Amino acid sequence: MSELRVIKYGNPILRMKAKHIENIDSDVKQLANDMITIMQGEEGIGLAAPQVAQSISLLVVDMSLIDEEGEPTAFINPEILTSEGESVLEEGCLSLPDIREDVKRPEIITLRYQNIEGEVSEKRFDELLARVLQHEIDHLNGVLFVDRISSLKKKMFNKKLKEIATEERVEIV
Numbered sequence: 001m002s003e004l005r006v007i008k009y010g011n012p013i014l015r016m017k018a019k020h021i022e023n024i025d026s027d028v029k030q031l032a033n034d035m036i037t038i039m040q041g042e043e044g045i046g047l048a049a050p051q052v053a054q055s056i057s058l059l060v061v062d063m064s065l066i067d068e069e070g071e072p073t074a075f076i077n078p079e080i081l082t083s084e085g086e087s088v089l090e091e092g093c094l095s096l097p098d099i100r101e102d103v104k105r106p107e108i109i110t111l112r113y114q115n116i117e118g119e120v121s122e123k124r125f126d127e128l129l130a131r132v133l134q135h136e137i138d139h140l141n142g143v144l145f146v147d148r149i150s151s152l153k154k155k156m157f158n159k160k161l162k163e164i165a166t167e168e169r170v171e172i173v
C-alpha cells in the first residue's frame with residue numbers, strides 16, 4: 001500500500017477545493033481501496049480524498065456500519081441536488097482528533113454521484129448516511145465541521161485546534 005496518512009487540521013490541503021475526476025483510472029481505484037483500508041483501520045465511518053492529501057472529488061463511506069448488508073463504498077464527483085429538513089447530531093473527524101460537537105445539517109439529501117465503475121446515480125439519503133455524506137462532501141469543498149458550529153463553541157476548541165495544527169506542521173516539514 002502507498003504511504004498515505006490522514007492529514008490533520010492546519011494542513012492547507014484540507015482547505016482546497018477538490019478537483020473533479022474526469023477519468024476513473026486504476027490510480028483512482030487504487031486510491032479508493034487504500035482509503036477504505038485506512039478508514040477501517042482508524043475506525044472511521046467516512047473518509048474524503050483530501051484527508052489523505054489527494055485533492056480530488058472522491059470519498060468513501062463504510063456502509064457496513066450503517067446497514068448489515070452494506071459494504072465500504074466509494075462516491076466519485078458527488079453533488080448534492082436537493083436537501084430538506086434539519087437535524088442536529090454530534091460529529092467528529094479523523095482530521096480533527098479529540099474534537100466532537102453537535103452540528104446542524106439538512107436531514108435528507110438527494111445526491112448525484114458516480115460509483116467506482118463510473119456509473120452515474122441519483123439517490124436519496126437520510127439519517128446517518130445523509131449526515132456522513134454531507135460531512136465528507138464538505139471536505140471536498142475545503143470545509144470542516146468546526147466551520148459549522150457557533151464561534152462561541154469554536155472558541156472552546158481553540159487551544160486544541162492550535163495543538164493539532166502545530167503537530168501537523170511538524171509532519172509537513
Ligand SMILES: [Zn+2]
Pocket residue numbers: 092093094095135136139
Ligand atoms: Zn471529516
